[in-house]
Amino acid sequence: MTRRVLVYGVTGSGKSTAAARIAERTGLPLTLVDELTWLPGWVPLEVEAQRELFAEIVAGERWVLDSAYSHWIDLVLARTDLVVGLDYPRWLSLSRLVRRTVRRATDKRPVCNGNTESWRQLLSRDSIVGWHFQSFARKRARMRAWAGDPTKPEVLLFRRPRDLERWIATLG
Structure with missing residues (x-):
């Protein structure tokens, strides 16, 4: 049984939601990275x-x-049994990210450690949307390279959310 799972993907791909669903189905303890960083x-x-x-x-x-x-x-890869890669098209992850960020900037719901998102952040040079554009190709290439490297942990690449959902349904 897989005991150590890394959910990896580009900004806005739904990593936290997927990780929470995997933890719920398997009973594995969940760590939300942004809460700690x-x-x-x-x-x-x-x-x-x-x-x-x-x-x-x-x-x-x-x-x-x-x-x-x-x-x-x-440190993480050295101990990971399985990487769940969310290798979605840019349009999907970007649209999710923009919707989520606009919603959070509007309702001021705390994100992590009491932090909130703002319109000012959304429009700034250091915005999370800008980070999506800066990091998309690198993160996608990293996931795909891991999938093709026998020295890395097992990698499941999901290119569509419905395929991820089908897989999660088989857990537990």
Whole structure:
């Protein structure tokens, strides 16, 4: 049985939702990465502290992570049994991201550690939508490279949400 699962994908692909569904179906403990890496006021936790924190988490025998940031992805991959790759088309992940960000900027629902999204952030140079454009090709290429590398953990690439949903339904 798979005990250590990394859900990986581009910004806006639905990693947190997928990870929560996998954890629910399997009973594996869920770690939402943004909850641990962003402090109040959108201040990032220092990189070394992130590495220490995630080294401790992935040392455990059972977990689901909803992402792995480049600062500590090496620690996660070394312990991962299965990568669930959300390899969706850009239009899908971008439309999900824009809808989610606009909704959060409007209703001010706390995202992580009391942080909220704002119209100012959405329109800024450092916006999450901008990050999507900066990181999309790199994250997609990374997932696909892992899938073709026998030295990496098993990778399931999902190109459509309905295929992911079918797979999740088989768990547990």
